[in-house]
Amino acid sequence: MSDADLLFKALADPGRRKLMDRLHAHDGQTLSELCQHLDMTRQGVTQHLAVLEAAKLMAVQWRGREKLHFLNPVPLQEIYDRWIRKFERPRLKALRDLKRRLEEDGED
Amino acid sequence: MNAANRSHFVYVTFIRTTLAKLWEALTEPQFIRQYWFKTTVECGWKKGSLWKMTRPDGSLTDTGEILEIDPPRRMVIRWQNEWKSELKAEGPSRCTIELEPVDGAVKLTITHEIDRPESKLITAVSGGWPRILSNLKSLLETGEVAITTHPGH
Numbered sequence: 001m002s003d004a005d006l007l008f009k010a011l012a013d014p015g016r017r018k019l020m021d022r023l024h025a026h027d028g029q030t031l032s033e034l035c036q037h038l039d040m041t042r043q044g045v046t047q048h049l050a051v052l053e054a055a056k057l058m059a060v061q062w063r064g065r066e067k068l069h070f071l072n073p074v075p076l077q078e079i080y081d082r083w084i085r086k087f088e089r090p091r092l093k094a095l096r097d098l099k100r101r102l103e104e105d106g107e108d
Numbered sequence: 109m110n111a112a113n114r115s116h117f118v119y120v121t122f123i124r125t126t127l128a129k130l131w132e133a134l135t136e137p138q139f140i141r142q143y144w145f146k147t148t149v150e151c152g153w154k155k156g157s158l159w160k161m162t163r164p165d166g167s168l169t170d171t172g173e174i175l176e177i178d179p180p181r182r183m184v185i186r187w188q189n190e191w192k193s194e195l196k197a198e199g200p201s202r203c204t205i206e207l208e209p210v211d212g213a214v215k216l217t218i219t220h221e222i223d224r225p226e227s228k229l230i231t232a233v234s235g236g237w238p239r240i241l242s243n244l245k246s247l248l249e250t251g252e253v254a255i256t257t258h259p260g261h
Contacts, residue, residue, distance in 0.1 A: 003122075027117055059120040059217070070118040074245075077238035081246065 003056070004082075007075050010055035015040060016048045020057065023071035030066050115230040116221030121241045122213045125248045130207055130214045131180030133248060143243035143253050153177060159185055167191070172200065182206050187220070187233075195229045198222060216241070 001009070010016055022034060031049070035042050049069060052058040059072045123130060133139045140149045144161075147169060151159040157174045168190040176184040185203045189195035201222040208215045218241070220233050243253040 056120060056122065059118045061118055061219075072118070072120050073238045074119055074121045074241045077242040078245070081242055 003075075006055040007057070007079065010051050010057055013048070013051075015044070016052055019045065019048055019052065020071060023058070023069060027070050028061075028068045030068060034069065113225055114221055114223055115225060115227035116219060117230065117234045117237075119218045119220075119234075119237050119241060121216050121245050122210065123216060123245045123248050124213045127180045127207055127209055127214055129248065130216065133244060134183075134205060143247045144240055153179075153183075159187075175202070180207060189229055189232070192232070195232055198224060198227055198229045201227070201229055201233075216244075 018038070019034065022038070023029065026033075031042070031045065034049075035045050038045060040048070049058060053060065056075050057072055059070045061068050061070065125133075133143070135151070135153050137149050141147065146164050148162045148164070149160070150162070151157050151174065153174065155174055155177055157177075159172045159174055160168065161170045162168055171188050171190050172186040174183060175186050176182065183205050185205070187201045187203045188199070189201075199222075201220060204217075204219040204221075206217040206219075208217070218237055220230060220237070222230055247253050
């Protein structure tokens with residue numbers, strides 16, 4: 001599976017998106033901390049974290065014996081650059097052209 | 109330091125390049141300017157070297173010092189904001205840059221931390237790093253950058 005496929009697959013699950021929201025609210029949590037307030041089994045959370053890590057949406061650091069999970073937004077920026085930014089441009093240009101035309105009409 | 113008294117983040121990107129090329133991209137001013145929104149970096153890249161970032165108009169954005177350096181694998185920069193008073197008031201942060209070859213690519217890890225809870229500086233830099241890293245990856249893999257201006261500057 002390509003990097004992009006892993007990424008979109010990881011994002012295509014509400015449980016994993018919820019985990020990302022939890023990490024966004026409080027970065028650098030342990031598995032136990034992540035399991036609190038979540039309606040998921042510890043095993044389920046572990047599996048979701050593995051998918052997020054494979055998609056590079058999460059980074060892990062060890063602090064002593066504690067494994068801390070960090071949200072890694074770099075692939076999201078890459079999606080934005082690749083899949084959103086370039087489709088935004090023509091729309092913005094269309095709006096700019098429309099504005100110019102309307103303003104020119106007003107000067108007549 | 110207890111985790112509750114620190115603010116930090118860990119960002120990772122995998123770039124299909126070599127250790128030497130990525131290290132050069134992180135330390136050559138001409139290279140840095142291309143993916144870091146035209147920012148200029150001045151540094152001797154030795155332990156104790158002063159480190160300074162400036163905008164094209166010459167105004168300072170950040171200053172600091174190389175605390176540790178082990179080319180081409182690791183460096184730690186003492187990082188002090190210079191352009192926004194509330195961020196400058198928080199004092200120095202630490203930015204650790206680590207490179208590790210992984211399956212034909214290089215794993216680049218950026219850890220940015222400060223010894224205070226709920227740091228505004230960490231929030232501010234956490235917004236900038238993904239754009240910089242995405243640009244850097246794109247530049248090394250395709251020769252082009254996606255973003256040329258910094259929305260915050």
